[in-house]
Amino acid sequence: MNGYQTSEKSEAYIALGANLGDRQATLMEAVTLLDQHPDIQVERCSNLYETEPVGYMNQPAFLNMALTVSTRLQPIELLRAMLEIENQLGRVRDVRWGPRTVDLDLIWMEGLQLDTPELMLPHPRMRERAFVLVPLSDIVSPDTSGLYNTVKSALAGLDGREGIQLWTTCSWHSGSAPSVN
Numbered sequence: 293m294n295g296y297q298t299s300e301k302s303e304a305y306i307a308l309g310a311n312l313g314d315r316q317a318t319l320m321e322a323v324t325l326l327d328q329h330p331d332i333q334v335e336r337c338s339n340l341y342e343t344e345p346v347g348y349m350n351q352p353a354f355l356n357m358a359l360t361v362s363t364r365l366q367p368i369e370l371l372r373a374m375l376e377i378e379n380q381l382g383r384v385r386d387v388r389w390g391p392r393t394v395d396l397d398l399i400w401m402e403g404l405q406l407d408t409p410e411l412m413l414p415h416p417r418m419r420e421r422a423f424v425l426v427p428l429s430d431i432v433s434p435d436t437s438g439l440y441n442t443v444k445s446a447l448a449g450l451d452g453r454e455g456i457q458l459w460t461t462c463s464w465h466s467g468s469a470p471s472v473n
């Protein structure tokens with residue numbers, strides 16, 4: 293699909309990670325801030341997983357999770373809203389793949405492919421990242437068949453879930469804060 297209808301609501305999948313400060317509190321704050329944006333509604337929220345760092349090893353373990361949101365925003369506007377929330381929560385960019393208070397990546401919008409430096413969709417590294425795929429597998433449904441099939445086949449091709457532990461369950465009830473156990 294090339295064109296993009298902004299008048300209709302779209303579902304977007306977002307991966308979140310944090311490995312500095314109070315990781316769980318920061319992730320919960322990011323979810324709340326996303327839902328408080330006037331044009332973004334959080335629909336589903338994965339459990340939280342503690343994961344070993346990938347790419348740059350000399351850093352603390354991450355907490356990772358994933359969300360489904362619905363929005364009428366253009367994808368680039370959604371990404372900019374996400375980057376603003378990262379800044380609000382104290383994200384500092386220095387080392388590539390290095391430690392961060394919070395990271396929000398736009399992973400997938402069904403039927404959409406983009407290849408610009410500012411935004412690539414689907415996220416170009418999603419298939420090799422168990423820390424993205426495992427949380428996503430909590431929230432994908434066969435209705436979103438492109439993503440569902442991508443997550444299932446990418447997970448089957450990885451070496452399993454080594455380095456990924458369930459940290460806490462999480463559920464989302466519209467209009468309230470995310471609830472963790």
Ligand SMILES: Nc1ncnc2c1ncn2[C@@H]1O[C@H](COP(=O)(O)OP(=O)(O)OP(=O)(O)O)[C@@H](O)[C@H]1O
Pocket residue numbers: 371385388389390395396397398399408409410411412413414415416417
């Ligand atoms: N799908 C996407 N999601 C988030 N950022 C993207 C995406 N595609 C391109 N970018 C661009 O990548 C830039 C760097 O993002 P970021 O600092 O989060 O990278 P990173 O988390 O260190 O590494 P990685 O991109 O491998 O996850 C962002 O400013 C953004 O413009």
Ligand SMILES: Nc1nc2c(c(=O)[nH]1)N=C(CO)CN2
Pocket residue numbers: 308309310343344345346347348354356389390395423
């Ligand atoms: N376990 C884990 N490792 C990472 C993560 C992350 O969120 N979790 N994010 C990175 C940059 O996007 C690099 N490495």
